[in-house]
Amino acid sequence: MKETVRVLLSEEEVDQRIAEIAAEINRDYKDEHVHLISVLKGGVFFTCELAKRLDMPVSMDFMVVSSYGASTKSSGIVKIVKDLDEEIAGKNVLVVEDIIDSGRTLSYLLSYLRKRNPRSLKICTLLDKPERRVTDVSVDYTCFQIPDEFIVGYGLDYAQKYRNLPYIGVVELD
Ligand code: IMP
Ligand code: MG
Numbered sequence: 001m002k003e004t005v006r007v008l009l010s011e012e013e014v015d016q017r018i019a020e021i022a023a024e025i026n027r028d029y030k031d032e033h034v035h036l037i038s039v040l041k042g043g044v045f046f047t048c049e050l051a052k053r054l055d056m057p058v059s060m061d062f063m064v065v066s067s068y069g070a071s072t073k074s075s076g077i078v079k080i081v082k083d084l085d086e087e088i089a090g091k092n093v094l095v096v097e098d099i100i101d102s103g104r105t106l107s108y109l110l111s112y113l114r115k116r117n118p119r120s121l122k123i124c125t126l127l128d129k130p131e132r133r134v135t136d137v138s139v140d141y142t143c144f145q146i147p148d149e150f151i152v153g154y155g156l157d158y159a160q161k162y163r164n165l166p167y168i169g170v171v172e173l174d
Contacts, residue, residue, distance in 0.1 A: 042098030045154045
């Protein structure tokens with residue numbers, strides 16, 4: 001089977017939309033300090049592009065999470081591979097995600113972070129596939145809502161490939 005990647009959102013479209021979302025975040029938080037929590041690996045490109053456009057004081061931390069075992073799609077149990085380096089109590093936490101699919105990872109992460117008493121807790125995602133949602137999570141900032149297709153590029157992978165593409169694409173097997 002031959003794999004090809006079709007462009008869904010060009011580099012220019014993505015950059016422009018990130019700038020819009022950053023402007024919204026700048027307006028909402030004004031000059032308050034924001035503590036970004038980037039969810040790796042997928043969130044890495046988006047986090048950098050977003051962070052560069054924020055005007056307030058920003059600090060950053062990184063988490064690596066993975067689904068537990070092979071059949072975790074339904075279990076919803078998430079393993080924390082790399083935990084926070086810094087306390088989040090009293091901070092305005094903004095979680096930066098690549099994509100929200102079923103929402104299980106995010107639900108787990110939110111309950112984990114809430115227990116650490118942040119001053120506020122919001123979510124910012126590059127992509128959202130609302131059709132696929134099985135949990136009740138509300139997302140504060142979404143760059144793009146997309147149909148239920150397998151996405152790569154801009155940090156997202158298919159079997160660890162394509163993360164480095166500067167655009168958002170759809171994998172096609174033919
Ligand atoms: P959720 O827990 O089902 O919302 O899954 C979220 C995670 O699944 C994301 O952070 C991605 O790592 C991965 N994922 C979901 N959809 C895609 C996709 O279309 N392409 C690449 N990774 C995806
Ligand atoms: Mg993710």
